[in-house]
Amino acid sequence: MTEKKTLLLVDGSSYLYRAFHAMPDLRAVPGDPNSPATGAIRGMINMMQALRREVRADYAACVFDAPGKTFRDDWYPEYKAHRAPMPDDLRAQIAPIHQVVRLLGWPVLCVPDVEADDVIGTLARTAAGQAIEVIVSSGDKDLSQLVDEHVTIIDTMSGKRRDVAGVTAEFGVPPSLMVDYQTLVGDAVDNVPGVDKVGPKTAAKWLTQYGSLDALIAHAADIKGQAGENLRRALEWLPQGRRLVTIRTDCDLAGHVEGLPALEAIAIQPLQTEELKAFYEQYGFKSLAKSLEAHAAAPELLGHGGAQTGEGGTGLLDGTLAAAAERASNLVYDTVLDWTAFDAWMDKLQAAELVAIDTETSSLDEMKAEIVGISFSVTPGEAAYVPLAHDYPDAPEQLPRDEVLARMKPWLEDASCHKLGQHIKYDRHVFANHGIEVQGYVHDTMLQSYVLEVHKPHGLASLAERHTGRSGIDYEDLCGKGAHQIPFSQVAIDKAAEYSCEDSDQTLDVHRVLWPQLQADERLKFVYELEIASSETLYRIERNGVMIDAGALAAQSHELGQRIVALEQQAYEIAGQPFNLGSPKQIGDIFFNKLGLPVVKKTPSGAPSTDEEVLEKLAEDYPLPAKILEHRGLSKLKSTYTDKLAQMALPRTGRVHTHYAQAVAVTGRLSSNDPNLQNIPVRTTEGRRIREAFVAPEGRVIASADYSQIELRIMAHISGDEALLRAFNEGIDVHRATAAEVFGSTPEQVSSEQRRYAKVINFGLIYGMSSFGLARNLGIDNTAAKSYIDRYFARYPGVKNYMDETRASAKEKGYVETVFGRRLYLPEIRSPNGPRRGAAERAAINAPMQGTAADLIKLSMNAVQKALDDQGLGTKMVMQVHDELVFEVPEAEVDWVRAEVPRIMAGVAELKVPLLAEIGFGPNWEKAH
Template sequence: MSKLLLVDGSSYLFRAFHALPDLRNKAGEPTGALRGVLSMLLPLKDAIGATHAVCVFDAKGKTFRNDWFPEYKATRKPTPEDLVPQIEPIQQCVRALGWPVIVEPGVEADDVIGTLTRQAVERGFEVIISTGDKDMAQLVQPGVTLMNTMTNESLDSAGVLEKFGVPPERIVDYLTLMGDTVDNVPGVEKCGPKTAVKWLSEYGTLDNLIANADKVKGVVGENLRKALDFIPMGRKLVTIVTDVPLAEKLDELTWREPDNATLIEHYTRWEFRSWLRALQSPSPLGGEGQGERGSAATQSGEQGGLFGDSNAPAPQRSFAPTRPADDEPVSRSAAHREAYECILTREALDKWLAKINAAPLTAFDTETDSLDGMQAHLVGMSFCVTPGEAAYLPLTHRYPGAPDQLPLVEVLAALKPWLEDASKPKLGQNLKYDMHVLANHGIRLRGVAEDTLLESAAWESDKGHDLDALAKRHTDMETLSYAEVCGKGAKAIGFADVDLSLATAYGAEDADVTLRVHQKLSPLIAAEPGLTRVYREVELPVQEVLWAMEREGVLIDAKLLAQQSDELGRKMMAIEAQAYDAAGQPFNLNSPKQLGEILFERQKLPVKKKTATGAPSTDEEVLAELALDYPLPRLLLEYRSMAKLKNTYTDKLPRMVNPATGRVHTSFSQTGAITGRLASSEPNLQNIPVRTPEGRRIRQAFIAPAGHSIVSADYSQIELRIMAHLSGDERLLEAFAQGEDVHRATAAEVFGVPSSEVTSEQRRYAKTINFGLIYGMSAHGLAKSLEIERAAAQSWIDRYFARYPGVARYMEETRALARHHGYVETVFGRRLWLAEIKSSNAGRRQGAERAAINAPMQGTAADLVKLAMRRVYDWLNRDALKSRLLLQVHDELILEVPEAELSLVREKLPQLMAGVAELKVPLLAEVGVGNNWDEAH
């Protein structure tokens, strides 16, 4: 079979430039990128065995994407000054090695590769694409594989799914949601890989997600809706074009004879002496540069094939960079790595025990065999008490030839007194995870004094909080990544299989960097009383509560879920049959294409809107509108609703029961939203639908064990109460102070009738107005929500603000403060940054203004709930009660309570929640009790 090897030359040259130190020849000319690219290309010809090959580079200047979107790549930094003079020599050397080279003006290398991939697949070729660009994953299909020589990673369709969480055919959707900051392609604000995967897993496709955008809750949902107008263009920009007119024909892309004269000229000028010797004295193995692999690897500070062939073993990096060979130029800016210690003897352990016991603060970290804290076990630990002075304590590394390590039982016995001593201050990055790991070994971590994850979330809520990002942002340190240490994809290894020199570099660096980041962030937070309060009184204290809740888990009735799943399946089959009857033929209910043909071509239903490709849209908004008049769209909406419940909850939850505890253990994140709202994942227990009977029934499966009840305590109208506090509006304050039904009071004000005469319809309208204005709803949005004329909606909004002038004043002042500072604050001082508040794009700016109004309410509610969680947790422990906090969902706390404590909890719980803070209006918590969550809520 013919085999085509496509090399993304532009990806190669940038990766090589950044991977290697600042190598130069004696004339002072930079050579690192040139050396790196050739080091990667030299072994490929023999390693891959391709019959056809080409190396593709980006041409200078703009491309057709700039015509689509003038701002495309507008923010990209200029090509590094030292890389520019190496690009032309790189291309000359690649051609001299016998590689065909394509540089297509006005077209990106990705599109050339995409076009050649399509042509080759159509001809029955096997295709291998060598690149480090994640965008290329969209080209993977049967017969097409991605290969990354720098990580020894090879991705087929299954590998793409494992690496990214979505299959190749969904990569464009995945990239569209995240956007591309490098290319200046906006995505959905704050949508990273996890959110993109979550959405696509839940909704299947980007089109289906768009169709259900109104159902996505919270700030992330608002961000999604703000991005809807640009998403079609974003998708177009990230889609690789596969029909570019090319002068080169596929059959012409074959290996050519090397131009040794040109190679000798370049090797001499750039002082590549080893390659020059190999060329002048050919290796008995044949081929050019066979002996250069080891030399190139040594010069880059790597062993085992960073620039080697794809079959090389996973890299084993020394934690001190290796000096280049004697005949090669030395890097002028080689990175310095501290001399970290590897603890392998009892004497070394005792020395570090003395250090950490005497230290005012010790940075501590664990290395484990799993990302799931409930399942993870120790592989090693690291400590740092002074920047640059850190140690790694290996415990269970097991690779062939691994040095003897101290016995795990002996080490834990020695460390347990320090780990459990609350008077010994400890610092870490996300210590909640380490608390789980140590608990798995029978140790209760105490003395958590600082956490850089939470410091970062308090100081800069709108940025990433992983340790690598914090190190780069606050210490200018380039850290070892986990992928560099363990690899990626199918070839990844566990940390226990990592060579101790590399494990020491990585583990000790984690502790060292954590201490350095803390020393930068701590004084910044200390200088801001509001941020200090959020960090010290809200976030740090609630971390332990979340750990305890995660540890406890929640009991579910798997049999009931199985029964519900069966019922949902039967209902879906019945709806499917009805849909076939309504359509007049069988069809795939999950196929937008088939659905569009039936609705708009066969049944001639009115087209409400079109997709980016010009096809009639079948998204949820369109179906909901059509469902008012036609039966088939209504059936399709019912089917989608059932399918979501079945796939996301009734089928999945029983599989997530921990066999050791018999319970489901979710994970709570304190940094998932800039408002401070907690996020639940694996599984997400905060977004179980409750608007339909089928959705509410799922909560029936969250049960109490025998002799216990589920207790739900929910803050009543918390965000409206916070609005009254923040705005200081006299009429709103009065309504809450007197315990009025605030929606009825609003209806009386807006409609100009006595409160006693407010109808249920008027109250419903007032409720929509109250909550809509909190979220910055416009007259258009209110009109659509209430199905009334826009003029009527505007009139009601005007009357609302006339009756509640304090609310209008608050909103205007908040917008102004947001524009001035770039952020707004909660009652407790949490800062909520608004990146788009000064955007030149009117839609994004208005979205940021709406967020500015709502975020202080959401953020304050989040702060109040966290304070309540800690107060309840402390009470339960102080009084040695057996009741336990299980979940936190929006403004609700869910507990598992023994019958003997039920009356006490019902009385005390609302008091504790109402008393966490003094606002201008009273806080009110309502309590429900039942055998399951649905009954209690």
């Protein structure tokens, strides 16, 4: 029998964006920001070489989008209208990427006026028509419409495979219905509207019920509810939408590669070794150039090698292709099912300088999760998994969990036994749920990435891919997803062992790449050590939790409910009829058809918009939009906080335990969720009343300590402006001092209105506020606002110099820094798009202040926790919100906390102006202010 041939098609446009965002900011000359960027080129080489090794093919092509418009732009001028322009650093790497892909043996296709998807579709159908197997490598779900018995899509980044069964399982419809599915759902990325408010589940349900889009359209009158209304409103658009989302499979490709459409024209080619070596040397890829010498002996290994220090620390640790391949084929992953094996591994852990450890659990909720298994790795390529609670039928007998944890507890709680993890705070909680307080966590790969490359993803899969060239098993491939996802305890032990061992092994691998980079930069190392210490303190805060007064919340919910009903009645009276205050269609009809309100802006489909921005603008002049906004605000408070907070209390503690995410905000600030403590509105009476429900138990009080005018003080320090420094060092009211400067009077003559103006100016300029923004904020005209800003800069020239120098420095480096060395990257700072560049420039001015404030509150949090521990006090830190620390204080310790906490917070850093922290006490959070 003749062996089937295979065509491998690569979605080059998808690949190059992934390469750009996944790799560090590499340069041809390391450390020189003016040298050509090479990160995307290096990432593309890694990905193309890995794919060539993993998928054997007779024919292949790497397909890129050509610059300029396509035929779809002629059909629909708004097509892709909202897509951000390609970053300059990526655009500059396109030509060399095309060049190196050809040198790596791949035919390259880039067809004018035709999108890459259509080229791929045409080639796939041509090959499938000749019974040739087609594999498309892409993460783009839109290509799923091409899948059939001959065409399969693989996503090498996630490990996802989309064959006919895979597409059906993922989207709820077979590939033959994917065009209809995409038409209904729309494509926000390409600015192709679908049916309003119809998501994947509704689309799949309709198509399953009716069999096709045409049949659904024929029965549109039968569809009930808002979804049916939206479908009927979209009927005229749907043919155009279907036309736009349909991948063409009949493009004329003749002439773009000599010999096409015959597939022999795109037979995969050998590497052009000499040209490749010159290319690698030109772009500073020393290790890749060196690796070409091994090609003659082992050509299939080429391209998986690592970078030397000069290439940004990416790549495999041993720096050679042969060693990398040898390690990949010699992984030793043990499954520990008896005490002999367990004791042998415990001996290894005791003797190791550093152990990577990972838990597999029953829940993502760290306060509820129980251990299902534990893995650890002490040597790259070697790991072990101890299954403890797998409970599927015929599961092998496992060691008893309680006894295993009891034997491990001394080692886990020994601070001299150094441990490493990925997101160690979660694992601390999991062990604590079993009565173990882990000590000795000295490294966290998630936090290493967060400090080194805050603008990149920090998940282990992404870290392993871009820093070690390794991919791994996806959790959803192991457990499924959605309603069909099984708990980890039901995963077969052999598969669970491979997955968990891989996590520990890859964590150790990633650490060995990232830690030397942190060690090489004292300022970044300081920030990393701050994050590690903060992880420990945040674990304590989360574990403590805070008491909630359920009765107070219930009373507030009842009152809010009554006010919400009253607002509905008032809105009905203004409108002259009842209507659904949550329906944009009904609101639009009343606003623009009945009441004749002005149209502020339109939706992509051309209808008058009633979004939040429009409501706020109209509320300035009309009562109905104001009532709707008030109704929405109260409804959100009720549903998000007063109805839910008490339900979120953990039964075993009776407290709410928020989760603090460290590696999310690019400024270094923490984010809080379940519940989100940072979004409680404090400028409204209703929001402040919610804070009254955060209480202390009997015999204790709540204390709230925060920094006074912290970002203005940081501005004074960073800018060195003499007038600002003098105001803070002499203890003058800085807003009154600013008003005196701007309005040309003495501080004593400043009115309360002038002080308010000055306060808006002070804080507005920190956030890059323009004269237009200031005018809108103060309710004055643009000329007056510009005059105030000009006078401000004339009186505070150091601030103006800081802003100008920061913009220039950010554009040169691509990032700004906090006082302590945290780097805050600004990808759009060189954007040709004016609004995007302007936003990045405003962020460049503000980010050092926000980031420094974040660093200061973390330093304070850690220092205060250390003092509480050193004194053996019963005071607990229970929340960290913005620039504020919240405590639960025994009444006997109030005096100590009142005196010491502000002193400690003020002393964590020495700036050019004094830091000032203030503290208050009360029976609840609100009263403590």
